[in-house]
Amino acid sequence: MTSAPRSEAAYDRLRLRQWTRGDAASAGIDRRDLLKLVAAASVAAPLVPAAASPASASQPGLPGVVKPLPPELFTLRGTNAETNFAALRDTGLLTPADRFFVRNHTTTPSVDPARWTLTVWGSGLHGGPVDFSYDALRALPSVTRTAFIECAGNGRSYFTSQQDQQVSGTAWTLGAIGTARWRGVRLAEVLRRAGIDRHAVDVLPRGLDAEVVSDGTNLGRVRRPLPVSKAMDDVLLAYEMNGEPLPPDHGAPVRLIVPSWVGIANIKWVGDIEVSAQPLLSPWNTSLYRLFGPGYPAEGSAPLTGQTLKSAFELAPGASFAAGRRHLITGRSWSGGAPVRSVDVSTDGGVRWRPARLRDEPRTGSWVRWTADWSPRRTGPGVLLARATDRSGRVQPAVTAHNTQGYLFDAVVRHAVNVV
């Protein structure tokens, strides 16, 4: 990973300065609308509650999502479906596509690969636009890698339930993450074939899903610029997930995989990629996916890049355990910064901690499964905690600093259980 958050911050100051002077482009949205959105981002609105969806009773799914979303596997939240962590207990390292969370700004589009083309265009190319058909893309050298995708707002609801703070956005618990094995073409390969110029600074992939209208403002199609350094590094244009063609809800026929970065970078249903010699802005790197609030500048932090550090038990909320028996408790930990080094577990509400047993070789951009034994003696309510440390030395804190949109929650989550 070449672009440390610090260089992204410096680069972003340049991007914003150029934008103020009118040298940076915010195509697809009016400048004044974008400024208004940035101003509004520093105020938190209430969380979107879980959908009390009448559809889920008769037909387990969401109108905008193709795959079934049975309640034992998913919790529906607006247009999105959160994976129930308890449903991962019998899965391996990889999350099967039928259990992978779905985050849709609008609805899953139906894209015919035979008629699909990827258009690469913009001022950062030597020549004019270059089109790649699905077959042409599949004929290029392929690479395979295991990577998690995690929404920047994963864990957001704990700002409210654990820290008593107001944040806006989807009220995820910890299930807005999944890990899969992706196969595709390196974005760098495609950009080189399209004739990327050394003056290129930003790469803007855009989805083929519907335009997003938020509070009456049309934000345009989902798109978020990547600095050229990241785009040329480890990003994939993926067409396979766990050995199968990409499913519709996860971006068929082709999506971006941006390892270790916030979920929004992984643009689904990509239709075109602008390569620009000028810095680019979109709502998804200005008013969204930055940290806003008292501790941050008015225009927010630099755009979010790497994910943070988290742990989750593969248990339902309030899960029951029989007293006087030995139980195997399981969970997973992950970090966008470095491989997980160790995980500690507490079964007494955080007084004593002991190491969990790691079941996987920790790797960058993936998660590790872990286990611990627990023999509860006394009946009644209890709290389980898991705290990960990564190889950069980062440890999950007790509290996450507040930001209005509830991004990057990394504090230790208190998982309520019942001993019976």
Ligand SMILES: Nc1nc2c(c(=O)[nH]1)N[C@H]1C(S)=C(S)[C@@H](COP(=O)(O)O)O[C@H]1N2
């Ligand atoms: N085109 C498009 N790409 C998108 C989105 C979207 O709504 N449209 N959602 C983004 C967000 S916020 C996340 S967290 C991930 C979720 O990927 P998944 O639905 O495959 O789990 O996709 C990202 N890519």
Ligand SMILES: [Mo]
């Ligand atoms: Mo997301």
